Amino acid sequence: MNSTKRSSLVLSPTWRETLYQAERPARYVGGERNAYRKEEAGLLRVALAYPDLYEIGMSNLGLSILYHIINAEPDLSCERVYAPAPDLEALLRRNGGSLCTLESGRPLGELDILGFSLQYEMTYPQVLNMLDLGGIPLRTTQRGPTDPVVIAGGPCAANPEPMAHFFDAILVGDGEEALLEICRLVQSWKREEGRTRDELLLALSRIPGLYVPSLYCFHFSPDGTIEAIEPHPHAPTGVVSRRVRDLETSFFPTRPIVPTLETVHDRAQVELFRGCLRGCRFCQAGFIYRPRRMRSAGLLKRQAEEIIATTGWEELGLVSLSSCDYPHLEELLQSLGPLRAEQRVNISLPSLRADSFSVEVARLAQGHQITLTFAPEAGSDRLRQAIGKQLLEEEILTAAEQAARCRFPRIKLYFMIGLPTEREEDMDGILALVEKLRRRAKSAGGGVKFSAAVSAFVPKPQTPFQWEPMERLEGIRAKRSFLRDRFRRMGVEAGGQQEELSILEGVLARGDRRVGEAVFFAWQEGARLDGWSDHFSFARWQSALARSGLEPSFYLHRTRPQEEILPWSLVRFAAGPAYLWRERERAYSDPLPSNPCPQTSILNGSEGKE
C-alpha cells in the first residue's frame, strides 16, 4: 500500500460476517497493492464512486488518474467505492448496513465529496442506489450542510440533464485539474462557519467546466420541448468543457492499484493520446475529447517500465480511442521490446482499425493468438461515408486476408443498424460484406472464424447526429432478427446489444431533467445493474417512464430542428453546435471519399472550435 504500514487492513467482525455470505467478497475488501490508506485527522475526505461492479470500475483509467492526483496532496484523502452486487445489497439492507469506502470502511454519508464516474447512461439507477445505501439524500435539494458534495464526471456529462436533480455539480471534460480546484473550494467552505450550501453551489459554478444544475431553471413548452433556460442571476450562462492542454506534462499514475481479483482489463495501461483523428459522426468520444493530444514514445516507454516494475502486471495496454493512429507506434513497440522479451509482458492494442496496418501491428505486438476486432459499422461504403467512418470495403477485405495469412483464429465484427441515411440495401450490404470477408479469408488459406455483433445506433449528444431520430423498436428488432437469422445460416456467430436496452439508452442519452424522475422510479422498482442484459428489465423501465408521465418516443423518434434548445445546450465542447450541424448536413450530401484517411485539421479538432 502507499502508506507506511503494511497489511494494516482492519475488517470488523460484523463486516466479515457479511462478507462470508457474499458472492465474490474480494470486491468489497480493498487493501490492494498501491492503494492509499490515510488515517490522519483533518483531511478532506473524497471518494471516487463507480456505479458498476469492482471488476468493471477498477479497469477505468480515468478514475485511477484522479485517485492518485488527489492522494498526492498531503491534506486530501481519496478513497474508492463500487456498486454492490445484488446479493451484497440485500445483505446490507437486511442488516441495516451502509455502503462504505474500500480504504477506510467509512460510510459514504461521512465523506466530504463523493464523485461518480458516469461512463454509461444505464448506470444511472445504480448511482441512486449507492447514494441510498451510503446514507446520502438522493436529491441535491434534500442535502444539508453535513452531507457530502455529490459530483459527477465522465462522458455522460455531455448531457448532464437526466441526472440534474441528483448531483450538486457535474464536471464537463477532463478532470485532472478541475477536481483539485473543487477539493480546495470545498475545503475552504468547510473551514468557514456559517456559509450555506447554496453559497457553496454558487461558488462551485464559477469553477470552469463545472455545471451546477440547480442554478438553472428549465421552462418547458406545452409540446414538451424546452422553451427557455433561466440561469441563476449569478451563475454562468454556459459551461465550457475542461481540457488538459499538454498530456506530456500532465500527471499519469505509475503506481496504479493492482486489483486483488481479476478485473475486465487486468493489465497495466499507458495512454497514447486523448482525442481521436477520425471524424466518425456517431462517435461521442470522438467529439467530446477533441482535440487530439499525444504523449511522446519516450515518455510512454518510461511510464510503461515503471508501471510494470511497481505492479508486476503481465500485460500492457496501449490505450486510446484508435491506437493505430498513434504516429510513433512502431517506435514505441520497438522500444518496449526488452519489456516483452525479458519480463514476458504481453502488449495489447484495444482499439484497432480494420486495415492491414492494424493487422500487422497486432501480429507484431500480440502474436496471432488473439481475436481481432474490427468495426466496419455499416455494410456499404456509401453509408460508412455518411457516418464519417473513413474505411473502404476493400481495406476491410485486405485486412481480413492478411489476418488469415497471419493465422489469426477469429475476427469479431461490429455493425450498427438504424444509422442516419440507412437504406434497405444496407442490410444486404452487411451480409454481403461478411460473406466477402469469409471468402477472402478462406482464399488466403486461414481458418478464420467470424462473429458479428449487431446493435442499434443510439444518437448521442454533442455529435453531428444529436438531432437525428432513433430507429423504432420494431424496426430494430426486425433488422436484428433478419441479420441474426442469415448469420446463423452462414455459420457466423451473432451477438450485439439487446434492442430494448438500446432504446432505453436512447431515452437517457438525450433526456432532459424530467427523465430523472423515470430513473428514480426505475431505481425504486429495482433497477440496478441495468447495463448488464441479465439484470435489465424493459418492463420495469416502461412502468417507470409511464409513472413519470413521459413518452419515450418524444426523446427517441423526433427529428429535432436546428433551432431547438437541447437539454445539453448549456454545455460546450470544442466542437460547437454550428460545426456539428454542418457535419450533419455533410452526412446527407457527401460523395464517396477520395482519401479514406484524411489527416486534416477538422479531424484533429482544430476546426470545430467556435
Add this chain to the structure above:
Amino acid sequence: MTRWRLLYRVGWELAFASHLDRWRAISRSARRAALPLAYSQGFHQRPRLAMGPPLPVGACGEEELADLFLEEGTVRDLCGALNASACPGLEVRQVWPIPQEERSLTACTYRAGWRMDGWWEVVPSSQVAQALLAAPSLPLHRVTPKGEKDLDLKPYLLALQTEMESIEVELLVTPSGGVRWEEICRIFQERGYRFHLWGLCRTSLRHA
C-alpha cells in the same frame, strides 16, 4: 532451474480472494521482486509457481506453502526480496531450496489445522465435540454446482474443540480434497448449535 519452497502467511487483504487470484498475487509479487523466474512455455508464459492445497475463499493462512521455480541457482535473501515487493496480505516467512523431483505439495499434504471464529446461538459444551469425535460416522449430503453426493465426515475429522467464540479442528487432507468449513458448521447446526462465522484461518499445514 531451481525449486524453492515458500512458507507464507495470508492476511485479510488476500483472504477473500480466490485460489487463482492468490496465485496471481504471489506471482506478481515475485515479478516485482525482479527475480530470475522460470516461466512456463507457450503463448502466454506464466511464472512457474505451484501452490499448496487451495485455501478457501475467506480464509487467512498461517503456514501456507508454495513452490517457486527460478532459472538461476542462488538469490541472496530470497525471502527478503519477496517480502519487499509482496502485496498486502502476503508475508513470506521462510524460503528453502528443495530437490526438483520433490512431490507436489498437493500430493504430500496430509493434515490441516483450522480455527474458526464467530458466535454461537447456543454455545455447545465440550462434550458435544467429544461426541462428534467418538461417533462411528458423520454422514453428510454435499451439494455443489457439479452435483450432489453423500459422504462421511468422520474419517476426515482428526481433532475438534469448541470455545465460547471459536471452533478448532484438525482435518485430514487428501489429494482429492477434504472437508469444508461450512460442513463443520453444518454438523453442529444439525445438532442445534448454530455457529455464525466471522473469521477463518488455516493455522497449520502438514506435509510428508
